[in-house]
Amino acid sequence: MTTPTTTTAQAPVPAPRTPAPANALTGKRRVAFASFVDENYLPGFLALLRSLALSNPGVCEDFIVLHDGLRPASVAQIRALHPRIDFRRVDAEHYDSYAKGDQDNYLVRKAYFILDVFRVRDYDTVITLDTDMVVLGDLGELLQLRDGLAAVPQFFYGQHKLNSGLLVIQREYLSDEFCAKIDEVGRAGTYELDKHDQGILNAVLDGDFVQLDARYNFVKRRLSGDLPVPDTTAILHFTGRHKPWQGGEAGYGQAEDRWREFELPDAEFHAAYLALPGTKHHDLLVHYGTPHVRRTADPESARRVAAAHIAAGEYQEAADLLGAVRIPVDDAWPHEVLGHALMSVSRYEEARAQLLLATAAPNRAATSFARLAQIAWIHGDDATAAAYAIEGLGVDPTHRANRLMYKRTKDVSTPVEGPAAEQLAHVAFYMDRQGNAGDKLLPESVRLAFGQDTGPARWHSIHAHRLFDEAALERVNARRGLVIGGGGLFIPDTAPNGNSGWQWNVPDELLERIDVPVMVYAVGFNAFDGQAYGHGRDRFLSSLRKLVERASFFGLRNHGSIEKVRELLPPSLHDKVRFQPCPTTVTRQLVRGWTDPAQRENTVLINAAYDRSGLRFGHDYKHFLAEMATAVKELGKRAEVKCVAHSLDDERIAFDLRREHGISLPVIPMYDFGCDEIRSTYARTKLVIGMRGHAGMIPFGCGTPIISLISHPKMAYFLSDIDRPEWGISVHDRHLGARLVERAAGLLDDHAATVADVHGRQQELWKVTEANAADLRVIQGGALI
Structure with a gap:
């Protein structure tokens, strides 16, 4: 164990903040559809749900159903057609104070209830659809909208007024302030009374809305005379009194035939979707x-x-x-x-x-x-x-x-190991050649935290993904102790197994029979925003609890992971979970003879990750790429910008920037590098802009300024731990390019001070590592390896 140079007490660290919800940390937009539904319009809504699925089979966002009371059978029918329904009862009495053209008409009264959508506060984008619509085409463009309130202008009234059948509403309109404007106009009656909710919105907006192409709200009146529905139509809207499920209206036969395509029994609908x-x-x-x-x-x-x-x-x-x-x-x-x-x-x-x-x-x-x-x-x-x-x-x-x-x-060679009694066993993810560069560096970094000899004389390697069987148990119990980590081992879909539910493939009964000290070191809870353990959750919870009970030391690499893991444990085990930073973040302290570069290359290295792209980017990849193109062009005026690829897939940003924006980036194939070359590359550059966790932690540990492109909560966790949240920008940020350039310029303009700040932040993590080292030395009986 590295001998502490300052203190053996647990060093004070900034008080951890309880982690916010994952989407708040990543900035990932929450998107929902919404409709007001009652029993009279239920047949239309069911057809709408079927049409949405059949026309956009790759799209499934939450669907808010506003209602003023639905029968249980109707609720069941709706749930059967969509897996992410969210029923919300409207405050019907709220709208009784509005001035109306016909106060006694129940349909007129209900026409205002869709305005309750502006009281939604838990989504960033809400797309409203009238229940007399069917979706015929791709809605991808609507899902990518990020600004303003968008709608199609009215067919008969020119460009100044919108048709409220389809609205794409961004968060700035889902506010108390905008609701107050709606209430003021509604109660005063200063709008076209016969246009109901649409009249109020037009009075409030006064033409200030993002205009969409008519194909996104193609009203049937455009088809008078039984005209065919244009192939370009994305949403067909059956405006007017006569609805297709009520018998329809003469002169619109071809349009109503399109609606009837979605009047299907469940069995036929399921088969149609699968086909x-x-x-x-x-x-x-x-x-x-x-x-x-x-x-x-x-x-x-x-x-x-x-x-x-x-x-x-x-x-x-x-x-x-x-x-x-x-x-x-x-x-x-x-x-x-x-x-x-x-x-x-x-x-x-x-x-x-x-x-x-x-x-x-x-x-x-x-x-x-x-x-x-x-x-x-x-x-x-x-x-x-x-x-x-x-x-x-x-x-x-x-x-x-x-x-x-x-x-x-092939030709697997068994390294010559030292005496078992002088070794520690080490469970880790040992990366193959051309594997993820961060995972390649991790095992050596963990071992450096225990001493300078990282080879087989002092360490017995156990690949986390291999079955931990009786023979492995015997080998571990012959050693001085067992180290597990580091890295984000708590994740359900990397090397899945039914023995533990996380990356170490260890059955409970063998874990319980380990009789040497167990030290969990700098492990992370690595689940993405939107990722769950499914039916394997119970298996994971049982394995996790047994591991914490058995461990003599249980250190997680960020406070976000600590909070997540404590939530899964009984209170009696909470205090066993402590903070141990990833050793890559203190590389300068661990590597013997480390010297900071006398002069750095005038380069900025960019890393982007593409595993689980849907969880990382949602509907915003096109936006992300365009914003990165802007940033690369501007940063290229200050330094040479290069792509640093931790894995082969990371090269995609270079391909996509060239194809979509004509920008060429040199690629550094870090997946081919050894540990020394990884550290040297990051130590020599001026700034690293990275999306992978170790594209931030490794350069930080080498003393290099970083900006994190946040698409995973762990990035925000690390920046919170070092009290520098401003060094992170969400990949979903509306102004990502401009903000990235601004923050990069600030770090580069006063580079010496920024490097000094990195060193200072690192020193705080080193104090924690040294204090933990003292405890680990006690666990091992005071011996060093």
Whole structure:
């Protein structure tokens, strides 16, 4: 253990703030649709929901149903058609004080209830749809809108007035101030009374709205004379008294035929959705596909739904659904998906059987062999893993997973280790060549926190993703202790297993039999905004609790993770969870003989991450890319801007900037670097703008200023811990480009002071690390390694 140079007491750190909700930390926009629904308009709303799903199968946002009372059967019908319904009862009496053209007409009274949408406070963007609409085309453009209040101008009244059937409302209008303006006009009656809610909005806005193309609210009056609906129509609006579900109106037959396309029984609707080509949203596919599979027992439908579960980390759900269906022996793809699900919940023998069946089909064989190789490797059988990988490469020589497994297992050399009694065992994610650069550096950084010898003489390596079996237990119990970490090991979908529910594949009964000190060091709770543990939550909670109970030291790398983990533990265990910064953040203190660069290269390095892109960017990737293009152009006037790729996928920003904006960025392939080269590259640059956690923590640890592109809560957690939240900008920020340039300029203009600030912030983390080192030394009986 590194000898402390200042104090052995737990050093004071800034009081941790209770983490805000994840979307508040990442800035990710919360988007919802909304409609006012009553019993009379229920048939129209059900058709609207079906049309939205069939026309936009990849879109599933929350849907707010405003109502003044719905029958239970109606509620059930609505829920059956959408997995994310949020019923909210309107304050009907609030609108009785409004001046109206006909106070006694119940339809007139209800026409104002949609205005309750402006009282919504928990979304950033709300898209309202009248219940006499059907969606016929792509709504992607509406979901990407970020400014103002958008609507289509009225058909008969020119460009000054909007049609309120479709509104795209941004957060600045979802406010008490705007509601007060609506109330003032409504109560005064200073609007077109016969236009109801639409009249009030036009009086309040006075033409100040973002004008959308008519295809987003294409009123049926444009089709008088039984004209066909134009192919470009995205939303068809059946304005007027006569609604299609009430018999319709003469002269609009072709328009009403389009509405009747969505008047489907549930079984036909589910089948129609599953038959659509292209990408489907997980929530919709599961919501419609599950009853369809139960009704039909169709193995292909079951495969698709199970694959959606797997993509979301819902492995047990996938195994349960597909395992209940009879799969023909020669139907390879469902066998492969079921094998994937079964291995992800550690039902390895059953998984092998399914995957072996799948290898018979040439188009599924390579992937199936790769999974068989992975199962063998998990069990410590490198020879069998290599043999399966070779078979997979024989089917497809370009198959990346088989190639990586073959390289991992061929000619495996066992390092010469020192005496077991003088070693620590180390459970970590040991990254393959061309793997994530941050994960590659982590094991060595953790070991440096315990001493300068990071090799096999003092350390016994245990890959977290391999099954921790009796032989592994025996090897651990022969050592001086067990270190687990660092990195974001608490995440459900990286190396899934049914033994622990997190990255270390350890059964509870073996964890309980470890009889040497267990030290959890700088681990992070790495779940994304919107990511959950599904049916594996109980398994994870049980494993986590046993780990905390068993651990002599349990240190998490940020206070955000501490709060998240404490929420999952009984109060009696809360005090065992303590702060231990990631050792990469104190690199300058850990690396023997470290010297800061006498002169830095005039470069700015940019890193962007693309794993789980939907969780990172939502609907805002196009916006993010355009804003980054602006920033790169401006920063390029001050320094050479380069892309630093922690993994192969990180190079995408360079490709996309060139294709979409004509900007060329040199790429630094950090995934090919060794630990010294990673540290040296980050130490020599002037500024790092990074989206990955270790694209912030590693350069910070090397003394280099950083700006974090926040798409994951952990980025905000780290900046909060060092009391520099201003060093982070959400990837969803409306003015990302300008703010990024402004903050980068501030750091670069007074670079020496900024570097000194980084050093000062780092020193606070080092004090915590040293204090923890003293406790760890006591745990190990005072011996150093």
